Amino acid sequence: MQRLVDSHRAIPAGAPVRLAKRTSNLFRARTATDTPGLDTSGLTGVVSIDTGARTADVQGMCTYEDLVAATLPHGLTPLVVPQLRTITLGGAVTGLGIESASWRNGLPHESVLEMDVLTGAGEVVTTDATDRHPDLFHAFPNSYGTLGYATRLRIELEPVGRTVSLRHVRFHDVADLVAAIGAVTSAGAWDGEPVDYVDGVVFSAQEAYLVLGLRTEDPGPTSDYTGREVYYRSLRHDGPRPRRDVLTTHDYLWRWDTDWFWCSRAFGAQHPAVRRLWPRRYLRSSVYWRLVALDRRFDVADRLEARRGRPARERVVQDVEIPLERTADFLRWFLREVPIEPVWLCPLRLRDDRTWTLYPLAPGETYVNVGFWSTVPVTPGEPGATNRRIEDVVTAHGGHKSLYSEAFYDEDTFWRHYGGADYPALKERHDPDHRLPDLYAKAVRGA
Numbered sequence: 008m009q010r011l012v013d014s015h016r017a018i019p020a021g022a023p024v025r026l027a028k029r030t031s032n033l034f035r036a037r038t039a040t041d042t043p044g045l046d047t048s049g050l051t052g053v054v055s056i057d058t059g060a061r062t063a064d065v066q067g068m069c070t071y072e073d074l075v076a077a078t079l080p081h082g083l084t085p086l087v088v089p090q091l092r093t094i095t096l097g098g099a100v101t102g103l104g105i106e107s108a109s110w111r112n113g114l115p116h117e118s119v120l121e122m123d124v125l126t127g128a129g130e131v132v133t134t135d136a137t138d139r140h141p142d143l144f145h146a147f148p149n150s151y152g153t154l155g156y157a158t159r160l161r162i163e164l165e166p167v168g169r170t171v172s173l174r175h176v177r178f179h180d181v182a183d184l185v186a187a188i189g190a191v192t193s194a195g196a197w198d199g200e201p202v203d204y205v206d207g208v209v210f211s212a213q214e215a216y217l218v219l220g221l222r223t224e225d226p227g228p229t230s231d232y233t234g235r236e237v238y239y240r241s242l243r244h245d246g247p248r249p250r251r252d253v254l255t256t257h258d259y260l261w262r263w264d265t266d267w268f269w270c271s272r273a274f275g276a277q278h279p280a281v282r283r284l285w286p287r288r289y290l291r292s293s294v295y296w297r298l299v300a301l302d303r304r305f306d307v308a309d310r311l312e313a314r315r316g317r318p319a320r321e322r323v324v325q326d327v328e329i330p331l332e333r334t335a336d337f338l339r340w341f342l343r344e345v346p347i348e349p350v351w352l353c354p355l356r357l358r359d360d361r362t363w364t365l366y367p368l369a370p371g372e373t374y375v376n377v378g379f380w381s382t383v384p385v386t387p388g389e390p391g392a393t394n395r396r397i398e399d400v401v402t403a404h405g406g407h408k409s410l411y412s413e414a415f416y417d418e419d420t421f422w423r424h425y426g427g428a429d430y431p432a433l434k435e436r437h438d439p440d441h442r443l444p445d446l447y448a449k450a451v452r453g454a
Contacts, residue, residue, distance in 0.1 A: 010049055033411050050158055053077040061164040067097030067157040075260060083164040086112040090263040091292045097157035101150055103409050105376050107204035109355035110192045116148035117358045118163040126155040127438025146433050149366035151410060153446045154437050168222040170229060171259040174249040175242045176217045182335040184215045188354050189331055192373055207352040208242055212342045216242045229253045235282055238262045239269050267292045269349060270380055274298055320382035323393050329406040331373040337404045351378035365426040391415045410450040421447050
């Protein structure tokens with residue numbers, strides 16, 4: 008901790024304060040700087056696990072991969088485990104994480120009991136929901152390091168079984184799938200069987216799947232999608248009955264990481280000949296991230312498109328939250344207007360009536376996270392044209408957009424969506440010298 012505070016004090020006045028990180032799960036560019044970042048090298052572990060209270064004290068830069076490795080031997084996991092191994096707990100709380108338990112457990116920040124935060128002022132303060140800096144506690148989610156950085160978090164854990172039994176239920180119309188999401192999240196069951204986890208994949212307007220998971224102690228056999236087999240392809244089937252599958256809990260938690268959902272196909276990793284040669288330990292999102300970084304640095308993809316006489320590509324990498332009752336309409340528009348398939352779906356609902364200042368979802372409302380991650384041809388003379396259209400349509404459908412990727416909002420619109428009435432006062436209290444960029448500067452301008 009002292010190393011972190013000292014590194015903050017060593018940054019010259021007026022210079023930007025940032026984390027010194029080798030990896031990131033953000034899909035937005037940021038302005039280069041020569042200023043050294045905050046030294047977080049001593050904040051990457053699990054401090055302790057209380058199996059009786061079902062809590063864990065965890066350092067802010069601990070990855071979910073390491074956190075799950077510590078809790079799973081006790082038959083416990085965090086209430087929500089985001090899909091990618093190298094997402095950090097602090098990152099998921101200051102940003103927004105989501106997974107198939109979010110329909111009953113909400114978002115990762117809702118299971119935080121208290122946390123220590125290094126503020127922009129260079130002070131480490133302990134925060135919670137009631138007594139200690141509750142304004143910072145409730146504004147921290149979706150602040151993306153613009154109010155401070157979490158150094159330690161105490162979080163709730165929940166019991167899990169050895170395995171997760173899955174049902175892949177096919178739908179031929181997205182409206183039917185969305186109606187099924189409403190039914191499952193309302194009853195906690197489908198076709199007479201209880202449900203613990205819910206997500207889905209839309210391959211086209213006529214082919215979509217709801218994946219229903221149940222925590223079990225099934226002794227096996229279990230499927231393995233960490234080698235030659237690809238998880239998302241296993242969902243597809245033609246029959247009227249659900250396809251059933253069983254994964255170990257460990258493999259279920261990381262089922263999307265092996266192929267970065269389906270994005271590994273962009274690197275040839277799903278081609279059978281390449282797959283046989285690709286070492287298992289390199290089938291993971293962190294490796295694909297390195298390949299993306301190389302592409303950004305050398306413009307590899309755009310150079311290849313130019314050689315083929317095709318325009319450059321616009322990156323469309325977004326997760327948006329749409330109210331359940333508007334989700335079918337949004338999906339119909341998206342599948343008609345945006346040439347990206349598949350699309351991931353994940354329902355979520357806040358756990359209680361608490362509101363969160365910078366990402367104001369309505370308590371009691373069921374939303375569906377729609378995730379789409381690909382590229383489309385650039386519209387000449389209109390940078391970010393497809394992303395801008397999506398932002399407008401999300402707003403028209405009463406939704407919100409996560410800020411881990413590029414955003415194009417004008418400043419007035421941005422602050423209407425992301426707590427602008429409260430943010431200036433928070434900034435003055437916890438970062439009075441504005442050592443950290445503000446949220447608009449960071450999310451839209453790349454500060």
